Amino acid sequence: MKSLARLRALLGGLLAALCAGTAAWAAPYPEHPVRLVVPYPAGGATDGAIRVLAERLGAAWGQPVIVDNRAGASGRLGLALVAKSPHSYNFVAATNSTISDELTRGGDGSFLLARDLVPVVTIFTTPVALLVHTGTGVDSMAQYIALAQRRPGAVSFGSSGEGTSTHFYGELLKRESRIDITHIPFAGEGPNLTELLGGHIQSAFLSASGAKKAQQTGKTRILAITTPGGSMLLPGVPSFTQLGIAGLDRDSWVGLFAPLGTSQAVRDEVAREVRKVFAVPEVRERYVQLGLIAEGGTPQELEQRVQADRAYWTRVVQETGIKLK
The missing domain is CATH 3.40.190.10 (Periplasmic binding protein-like II)
Known part of the structure; x- marks a missing residue:
């Protein structure tokens, strides 16, 4: 009987520990304030778009979402700052220009996006x-x-x-x-x-x-x-493609990136909440007023966007002979 009692006690302890561990693992994200770094000056389109998003995310999560402008070096300073920050609670909103610039410079041993940051979600596109x-x-x-x-x-x-x-x-x-x-x-x-x-x-x-x-x-x-078929943002304006000028056919975009080490679960959660925000007609209309198309998507889709841009802009640099300092 004593052996049976000890076994029951042991099993009860293991079950309690398991439940506690599961509860800790399943703790809702985020548990404290989140920082969104905008590596460009305040007042621009990217800054405005991120502030609209931050307000909505803060309301959904019940935690402050802080917008932190860290301009400098065409956005590279903000990227480097977030790359060195604790994971899961720090993110940076970077344009494809900043990302492409880093990718094309990577061959010289400079900061490499793929080494220090991971994609989370596409915020917007714009011609x-x-x-x-x-x-x-x-x-x-x-x-x-x-x-x-x-x-x-x-x-x-x-x-x-x-x-x-x-x-x-x-x-x-x-x-x-x-x-x-x-x-x-x-x-x-x-x-x-x-x-x-x-x-x-x-x-x-x-x-x-x-x-x-x-x-x-x-x-x-x-x-x-640049939008090949024209854009609702600038109605009546022809595209380079429609005018017979090849090559100028990729829109600009801004994506949200996180420090390496940020879990897939956190990245998926952030992307999921961003998609919910962008499903609100009022938010989408606000973005249109800013000259932007709200996007969303998944971390995987942003990764595909980055890789496609990497191939495209690397080819452009090679074909045009642009020398980046």
Whole structure:
């Protein structure tokens, strides 16, 4: 009888421990505040989109979701910060320009995304547009190309920085249209837009958000966008593809990434909640107002997006001969 009693006691203890362990393992995520790093200045489209998302996630989780702007080095400082942060509670919202820049520099031994960060979910996509200042007298893509052909090197195009997709698109346009236009890099879209509006550069590649802001001033014209079939964000604007200009056919995007070591369960949970947020019509409409298309998806889908961009932009760098410093 004593042996039976001891066995029952032992089994009871094991069962209690198992239940406690299961309860701990099944503790709801998150258990304390979450940080979303935006590696770009406050006030931009990415910052606005992440703040809308953070507010909704905080309400769903019952925990503060803090937006932390850490601008610098075209977003690379923010990526490096999160890569070194504790996993599961720190994330960074990075554009494809920042990610592609890191991937194309990786061969030189620089920071490698795949080594330090893991994908979580796609936040949004947005077209890239080519705009001209009205002072050029240009009304169409054909006129822009004709002007550049008449005045080689005299027409400038602004980008959000060296090695960004807005830089690459200008180089692709030069190659595909056989024109010589001068690249003027800026530290982000804000300065690029400001200089275009001031007439200090003749043209610029901007996000749909920046293009909308520029269009409202009456000082610019939108010539073409990268979305192959056109975009609801900029209705009536033809795509480069529709105009017969190959290669400029990939939209910009922003994805959420986490430090290496963040579990698949946490990444799936965050992606699941983001999808719930983006299922709300009010949120999707707010993104459209920002010039963005809310996406969502899974960590695996973002990984596929990253790899596709890696192959695409690596090829672009090789074909155009762009040298990244």
